[in-house]
Amino acid sequence: MNEKLVKAMNEQINKEIYSAFLYLAMSEWAMQKGLKGAAHWLYVQYLEEMAHGQNIYRYLQVRGDPVELYPVAKPESGWNSLLEVYRDVLAHEKTVTASIANLANISQDVRDHATSIFLEWYVTEQVEEEGNATDIIQRLQLAGDNLSGLLMIDTELSARTFAPPVVPGLPPAP
């Protein structure tokens, strides 16, 4: 694969793992606040982000290109409310969307059609990621300072299930 694309793909692995750590930190914050449903939702998000990184790792291996693992930065902490947490989720996902778009642009510039197709899954996933966060922010805004509204949303968040994300055409890990 093109060298610039391989470097950007390796950097994306790091961004996905950082995303995982950020959501794990948010999950811990929610657990400390007694918001177990949100803690669960954010933990599932952590698992998904790890899988996003793992799937790029696997893709590079299948293409025969070197994987480079970089240090993962310490995630943010110290939110004041669940609404603030989800506003940060959305803001973070927007940065990831931009990063994926940049990868897709590079793959098109270097005419790497296989990688362009691989990245389509990520482009679509980002629409869902931003949509989920936006939806939860709207509901938290509706609840405002109403504690029973917050607890109802927390219960809804506890229903999230985890299914390992499958990128079409990617052979399983060894």
Ligand code: FEO
């Ligand atoms: Fe892997 Fe939330 O983007």
